């Protein structure tokens with residue numbers, strides 16, 4: 354089962370990262386241009402949210418059921434090894450923080466009435482999430 358999940362967790366970022374980048378740029382540019390919030394903007398934000406939550410669910414299962422992740426915390430001195438530390442602590446915690454930001458931005462924007470406020474809330478929370486995500490992807494393993 355974990356092999357299928359590994360493939361999914363590895364494949365989804367090919368969709369999720371471009372969509373997160375596209376929505377971040379769209380929301381920030383639309384804020385500057387004083388545009389109105391359309392149905393397309395809502396779909397873009399929702400797609401980003403759904404993909405991030407899929408990554409979260411698959412990631413959590415892999416963390417506890419897979420060979421990397423929680424198992425690494427049982428290895429003595431794992432915090433001194435950059436690769437073990439990345440999978441055991443940094444990748445999951447930073448990704449959870451980033452997904453939390455995406456969720457916060459999406460739900461806060463939903464309750465706002467002014468379109469410009471919706472765009473800043475979404476644009477800024479998605480931008481910070483994107484930076485956090487890019488900083489903790491295991492690039493070597495992913496692109497190998």
Ligand code: HEM
Pocket residue numbers: 359362363366369405408409411412413415416419420421422440444445446448449451452486490491494495496
């Ligand atoms: C935005 C969210 C996330 C993104 C973009 C992401 C991306 C990735 C990528 C690209 C890999 C490398 C896959 C490969 O080797 O081909 C990976 C591995 C992994 N991720 Fe995530 N991840 C996210 C969230 C999470 C979360 C929330 C957890 C756990 C709580 C998690 C746990 C793991 C684990 C355990 C692995 C190693 C899988 C294995 O090879 O056994 N990820 N992730």
